[in-house]
Amino acid sequence: MPTDALEDTQQKQDIEDRLATEHDSLTVFCKDSDFDGHYTHYCKQILWPVFHYQIPDNPKSKAYEDHSWVYYVKVNQAFADKIVANWKRGDVIWIHDYHLLLVPNMIRKKLPDAKIGFFLHVAFPSSEVFRCLAVRKELLEGMLGANLIGFQIHEYARHFLQTCSRLLCVEATNDGVQLEERFVDVIDTAIGIDPVALETSRADPAVAEWLNTMQERYRGKKLIVARDKLDYVRGVRQKLLAYELFLNKHPEWRDKVVMIQVATSTTEQAELDATVSDIVTRVNSSWANLAYQPLVYLKQDISYPQYLALLTVADALMVASQREGMNLTCHEYLFCQDGKFAGHNKNGSLILSEFTGSASVFGGNELSVNPWDYRQCADAIFKALVMQDQEKEQRWSKLYEAVMHHTAEHWFTTFLARLDKVYDEQYRRDTTSIPRLSINALSQSYKKSQRRLFMLDYEGTLASWGSPHDIILTSPQRTLDVLNDVLADERNTVYVMSGRQPEELDRLFKRVPNLGLIAENGCFIKKFGASEWTEQANLEKMHDWQDSVEGIMQYYHERTPGHINDACEEQRVKAIPTEHAVIVAPIDWSKGTAATQIYEQIEASGDANVDFLTVMGDGRDDEVIFRWANELERQKKVKHVTTVSLGAHNTEAGYTLTQGVTE
Incomplete structure (x- = not known):
């Protein structure tokens, strides 16, 4: 509500008190101009169109002229400040929708330990559309302040992960986004x-x-009903044109079917309203008579009892949205079609745009349509009207089952349970809670064990990073001496892991006999004590994708990880950003697969089983081997497991050495 006109602070206090006592709510006051710029301009003229695949390039738009982004920031900050001022340890913060995208990170800066969830109720577009936003980076970083980000369907979540990978150049996995200091689940x-x-x-x-x-008014008629906001993304125009085409193609239905379209008001331009009105006039002037009106168009909302009665009496509901986060109208329609109040089982048909989120949860039991394909939509209307009762009942039963599974309560409990889980997991992985490696404790475990396996990363762990283009590489003499000292005990097996080529590692460690080596992040292994390399990956297949990757790197230097992960997915290739480079490697071969093979070979050799395992690394590509080692400990396959990460980034390692290589 507008608040500038409130005369004194007492009025504001009265509002705050009443909302607190009667509705258990906190009040956010902001200037009327701030809210107008935030909601009417930035939310509705910039974010809403872009999130629904419409670029805000309308020359009549004043959204940029009045600097509406400034107002969007102000209102988001007002919400964040109110939350921070009232937060108590143990509280859960759950932020909703595109109006408050910046709030999660604003809170995170003030409350680094807060449990924050964010859910987006609308669609999330592909990265090519989202990158059109001038403040794309700020919006993504705002969302990434949360511990858990939720989307309606898998497609939206995948778009978000790809967008983060491309625009922020961060590592995005199927589970979420790996930031330098923490992991955000999606x-x-x-x-x-x-x-x-x-x-x-x-x-x-x-x-x-x-x-x-x-029922009395439309006795003997088949009813196709619809209720939509009158805006461009809801597809009202396309729907009415498809209905007109249906009546043209099937004149036998012209006095037997009625479409009732309820169009609720929006802030859209007048052009759409005029276009839709012209279609309505044309359809009714062509086929209406004193006893029949083929298209009933209500440019106003109806009461809730009217709405529920309309859903109950309908023979079909038609949704033609060009983009829509879900569309719960069709869920309510399916629920009302159970026949309890209609006097008989309706089991009406659902004609649903494939571009709604609901389409992804209905398993193809709806009549799916592309709203831009008028002929397909017209055919769907015909099919809905002539469908046999048995097929209608079968389709409706499966749709109803989906509606009753994906309830609001299920969504609520699923999200909050997941937020609790990921918060605990992230807290365990937070470097502030990861203890520093105790050399004394490690030494005690070492002395008690009989068969020891060391897996040590090279670049950034045993030696400082050198340029990948260095022709001559050297390892510090101290590193070589330590490795030789460890290998002097026959109970010890040591492997050094690297992203470098086999011949480079041979040259680096020629003075350390018997050392096991893993080259090119698991694609080549030189077994402990062996003189020859074993090739894990298919070199011919690697050459196939290497040319593609090199071309992508040349043209998309700044967004390499995202483009490689998209373009080369079928070739089983992934890109991992590190501090000094981007590692491009096969998905099927990694340090983890190499370590698994080495461990299994030792276990199968007939000697004593490994009872001491130490893994050390410093980069994102080492996380896979930390997970592998931790899982061996969890399954109690190895008695003493120590995983160590160098540096101060977020990690799954059990211990850290923050001074890096010097330690």
Whole structure:
């Protein structure tokens, strides 16, 4: 509500008190101009169109002229400040939707230990669309302040991860985004309706009255119903044109079917309103008579009892959105089609745009349409009207089952349970909670063990990073001496891991006989005590993708990880950003696969089983081997497991050495 006109602080205090006592709510006050710039301009004229695949290039838009981004920041900051001022340890912060994208990171800066969830209720576009936003980086970083980010469906989550990878050049996995200091989990969980509340609302006598009225008014007619906001992304225009085409193609239906389109008001331009009105006039002037009107168009919302009666009496619901986060209208329609209040089982058909989030949870049991394909939409209308009762019942039953599974309660409990879980996991991985390696404890475990395995990263761990283009590489003499000292004990097996080529590692460690080596991040292994290398990956296949990757690196230098992971996915290739380079390697071969092979070979040799395992590394590509070693400890396959990460970044290692190579 506008607040500039409030005369004194007492009025504001009264509002705050009433909201607190009656609604358990905190109040955020901001200037009317700030809210108008935030909501009417930035949210509705910039974010809403872009998130729904419409670039904000309308020459009539004043969104940039009035610096609406400034107002968006101000309102987000007002929310963040209110939360920070009232937060108590143990509170859960759950932020919703595109109006407050900056709030998670604003809170994180003030409350680094807070448990923060964020859920986006609308679609998230592909990276090519999102990058059109002038402040794309700030928006992504704002969202990444959360511990858990939720999206309606897998497609939106995948778009977000790809966008982070390309625009922020961070490592994005299927589970989330790896930032330098922490991990942000990403999930998709579809929101739904509240069946219990809807059932209560259906029992309202007003619903029954309206149901009787509509059944009497449209007796003998098939009803196709729809209720949408009148904006460009809801596809009202496309839907009406498809209905007009249907009537042209099937004249036998012209006095047997009625479409009722309810169009709720929006802030859209007048052009769409005029276009839709022209279509309505054309359809009705062509086929209406004193006893029949083929298209009923209500440019206003209807009461809730009317709405529920409309869903109950309908023979089909048609949704033609060009993009939509979910579309719960179709969920409510399917719930109302159970026949309890209609007097008989309706099991009506659902004509649903493939570009709605709901389409991904219905398993193809709806009549799926592309709203831009008018012929397909017209054919779907025909199919909905002539479908046999058995097929209608089968489709409806499966759709109803999906609606009753993906309820609002299921969405709520799933998200919050996952937030609790990932928060605990992230806290364990936080470097502030990872203890410094105790040399004394490690020494005690070493002395008690009989068969020891060391897996040591090279660059950044045993030696400082050198340029990948250095022709002559050398290892510090101290490193070579330590390795030789460790190998003097026959109970010790040592492997050094590197992203470098086999011949380079041979040259680096020629003075350390018997040392095991892993080259090119697991693609080549020189077994402990052996003189020859074993090739793990298929070299011919590697040459196939290396040319493609090199070309991508040349043209997309700044966004390399994202482009390689997208373009070369079928070739089983991934890119991992590190401090000084981007490592491009096969997905199927890694330090983890090499370590697994080495460990299994030792276990199968007939000698004593490994009872001491130490893994040390410093980069993102070492996380896979930390996970592997930690899992061996969890499964109690190795008694003493020590995983150590160098530096201060977020890690799954059990211990850290923050001074890096010098330690």
